[in-house]
Amino acid sequence: MSHLLTGFFIETVFSLQTALDLSAPATDAILINRKNAWIQLAGHPGSFAPAGPHTIWKKRMAKENYELKAYQSLMDSPTTQDIIPEFHREVEHNGEYFIEIEDLLQHFKDPNIMDIKMGKRTFLESEVKNPVLRKDLYQKMIDLNPNAPTEEERKQEAITKLRYMQFREEGSSTATLGFRIEAVKKSGEAPITSLKKIKHKSQVKKACVNFLLIEHCMVLPWGILVLKGQKKVEKTHLIPMLLQIIGSSLLIMYDESGHCGVWLIDFAKTIPVENGMILYHNLPWLLGNHEDGFLSGLDNLIDVRIFCHSCK
Structure with missing residues (x-):
């Protein structure tokens, strides 16, 4: 589980009180x-x-x-x-x-x-600033959805990492919800x-x-x-x-x-x-x-x- 859990802005559902022995190593x-x-x-x-x-x-x-x-x-x-x-x-x-x-x-x-x-979005801006067109990411895109590339992308047979990451987000409710x-x-x-x-x-x-x-x-x-x-x-x-x-x-x-x-x-x-x-x-x-x-x-x-x- 992503397990460190996740919480909202809601009032505390119940009090979490934990005693920790800081001298105990992971063994x-x-x-x-x-x-x-x-x-x-x-x-x-x-x-x-x-x-x-x-x-x-x-x-x-x-x-x-x-x-x-x-x-x-x-x-x-x-x-x-x-x-x-x-x-x-x-x-x-x-x-x-x-x-x-x-x-x-x-x-x-x-x-x-x-x-x-x-x-x-689940990516940092620093991860997608590079404008270089990449053929490997284009191939990954069409492997996932052959209909996803635009006409221009099909001509180039390459996309930027930003385009690929946004395409991946659109495959879930991340982009819409x-x-x-x-x-x-x-x-x-x-x-x-x-x-x-x-x-x-x-x-x-x-x-x-x-x-x-x-x-x-x-x-x-x-x-x-x-x-x-x-x-x-x-x-x-x-x-x-x-x-x-x-x-x-x-x-x-x-x-x-x-x-x-x-x-x-x-x-x-x-x-x-x-x-x-x-x-x-x-x-x-x-x-x-x-x-x-x-x-x-x-x-x-x-x-x-x-x-x-x-x-x-």
Whole structure:
């Protein structure tokens, strides 16, 4: 699971209090003892490892540790500190660097999990600034959809990386709704990772209804979000206006005992904008303005208006 979960601007669903023994290293014994309970639905394989009894390590994937800085910033903000995994420290181990954060799985027993990738783009502007036309990306495009290239692109038999990345976003609900369902795991079942290709709101709603279909009515985070979130919280205070939020997820979990929660996670591409530029997180993106569409996706996610079947 992208597992560092994901959270919203909603009021805290329940209090997460975790005691951590910072002297406890990640050992093979801990890994063995916890491997059967370990779940990773999305993200780079091998990025996560159990650490202490209640924490995980997440590997730094880039030279610049934007995720560390993002956690430090979000933990210092009263509007976000309760909706992200608790951050503990940065760790150096065998020449590699990790951040140690709260293991949210500890609060659940065989939970139902949904990972939702937020925003209208999942790539950084720095990744797509190169205007060079590439034949390899054109080939990848036609392998996925032979009808996708324009007439001009067919003549050139090449496209830019920006064109390819936008084409990939258009293959899911990312481009239209500002979010996509990255993965789902129902209790006792194997993970489903094929939902990221669904595009239309009706398809998304069907997937969400299936995820939230339970025998006993519970106060699920989705219902709380719809009822309280947009009305009681000024959204522009939720997401820092000096940070672009790219590739972050909302992780929703609940189990049969009635525990449920939503957290905001994954900040490897959450980076400051240059020269104090202000972001609104809901404006159309143009190369250079750094807008990410996070709040646009949040509005559309709320608009899906999912409740458990007996709470309509």
